[in-house]
Amino acid sequence: MRKTFVAALAATSILVLSACNKQPAPDENAAAENAGTETAAAGDINGTWVADLASVQIDTRPDEILVQNGQYECKTCTPPYKVAADGAFHPVSGQPYFDSASVKVVDDKTIQRTGKKGDRVTGDSTTSVSADGNTLTVSFNDSSIENAPVVKGSYTETRVGPAPAGAHAVSGQWKPAKIENVSAEGLTTTYALDGDTLHMSSPSGVSFDAKLDGTDTPIKGDPAGTMASVKKVGEGYEETDKRDGKVVGVSTFSVGADGKLNVVYENKLDGSKTTYSANKQ
Numbered sequence: 120m121r122k123t124f125v126a127a128l129a130a131t132s133i134l135v136l137s138a139c140n141k142q143p144a145p146d147e148n149a150a151a152e153n154a155g156t157e158t159a160a161a162g163d164i165n166g167t168w169v170a171d172l173a174s175v176q177i178d179t180r181p182d183e184i185l186v187q188n189g190q191y192e193c194k195t196c197t198p199p200y201k202v203a204a205d206g207a208f209h210p211v212s213g214q215p216y217f218d219s220a221s222v223k224v225v226d227d228k229t230i231q232r233t234g235k236k237g238d239r240v241t242g243d244s245t246t247s248v249s250a251d252g253n254t255l256t257v258s259f260n261d262s263s264i265e266n267a268p269v270v271k272g273s274y275t276e277t278r279v280g281p282a283p284a285g286a287h288a289v290s291g292q293w294k295p296a297k298i299e300n301v302s303a304e305g306l307t308t309t310y311a312l313d314g315d316t317l318h319m320s321s322p323s324g325v326s327f328d329a330k331l332d333g334t335d336t337p338i339k340g341d342p343a344g345t346m347a348s349v350k351k352v353g354e355g356y357e358e359t360d361k362r363d364g365k366v367v368g369v370s371t372f373s374v375g376a377d378g379k380l381n382v383v384y385e386n387k388l389d390g391s392k393t394t395y396s397a398n399k400q
Contacts, residue, residue, distance in 0.1 A: 164317070164356065164372075168380045168397035170306040172298055179391035181279050181294050186230060186287035191222035197388040208235060215343035215362060216263045217241050228288045236342060239265065248288040253278045255293050261305070264340050267324025272301035308397070317349050317356065335361065 183194040192201040202209040206223035217234030224230050225245075233243040244259040254275055261270040280292025304322040311318040320326035325340040329349040338345045338360075346361045355373025359366055372382045380397040 163374055164310045164312055164380070167307060167309040167400040169303070169400050170395055170397045171379070172301070172306075172395075175298070175393065175395040177295050177391065177393050179295065179386075179389070179393075181292040182276065183280065183292045185283065185290045186222075186224065187283065187285060187290065191230070191232075195389070204230070208233075215345075224287065230287065230289055236263070241342070246289050252282075252288055254296070255289065256299075263342055264324035265342070267340065268302070268304045268322060270302050270305035270323055272305065273299040275299060307400070319347075329358075331356075333359075 180195065185192040185194060186204055189204055190201055191204040193199060196214070198213040200211050200214065200220070202211060202220050202222055204222040204224050206221060208219045208221045211218060211220045211234075214234075217236050219235045221233045221235075222230060223232075228250075229245065229247045231243070231245050234241050239262075241263040242259065242261050244257050246255060246257045248255055254277060256273060256275050258273040259271070275296045276293035277296045278291055279294045282288060282290035304324075307322055309320050315331050317329050317331060318326070319329070325338050327336050327338050327347050329336045329347055331349055331351050333348045333350045335346040335348045338347050343362055345367070347358055348361070349356055349358045352371065353373070355371060358370045358372075360368045360370075366387050368384060368386050368388075370382060370384045372380055374380050378399065380399070382395055382397065384393045386392070
């Protein structure tokens with residue numbers, strides 16, 4: 120889903136057509152690191168939380184992309200897809216946040232990608248390779264949610280697999296390294312527990328009002344029609360997200376004795392796992 124930093128990044132990866140489908144943690148941006156220092160009582164979920172990017176850990180397979188012979192291919196997207204790298208928009212099937220994509224080769228080390236859902240742009244990115252060919256930098260804009268702030272940021276990945284002979288420099292296998300920047304909207308989540316209902320909202324434009332009995336409820340604002348179900352598990356919570364009845368992700372989150380919100384997100388589509396903590400604002 121697209122509410123917490125993880126979701127935000129995960130979604131962003133898809134929306135901006137990045138090779139990854141994880142939503143690695145938002146960045147190590149000062150806004151997140153310097154978020155409010157108010158301490159929450161252990162177990163008290165109520166309040167506004169900002170992801171601490173320094174705490175993020177990602178367990179995932181390398182991203183693999185290929186730009187060659189006029190084609191762009193994201194081999195590790197879920198599902199994988201291929202479009203002509205000619206700067207024009209081409210249909211893409213199976214992606215929840217875009218149904219057409221444009222890829223433009225800017226120069227021998229840079230490409231630009233844009234996604235649309237219908238006639239509206241839902242994300243764009245610029246991907247560049249360092250002079251030594253070993254670092255990939257992606258700057259993105261996630262505009263998937265209509266009438267909501269654009270979530271902006273950047274991240275880097277390290278080469279772990281070579282580009283095939285004759286392929287563009289962005290080709291190959293890449294391992295997530297560091298999130299350089301993510302705007303506050305993509306890192307912030309507010310929870311309010313009201314009896315047997317957990318209310319969630321984010322300045323990124325999504326929210327839900329979920330009963331703690333595991334009943335599916337719509338995630339308002341999510342253009343992919345994602346549903347969330349939430350249940351109490353011990354001192355914490357478990358959220359299961361579905362699209363078209365299929366589980367796409369599971370988050371568990373609880374407040375520890377140190378007052379931090381500890382989150383584990385499992386992407387059920389690509390098998391990746393992201394953990395991080397958030398500070399109460």
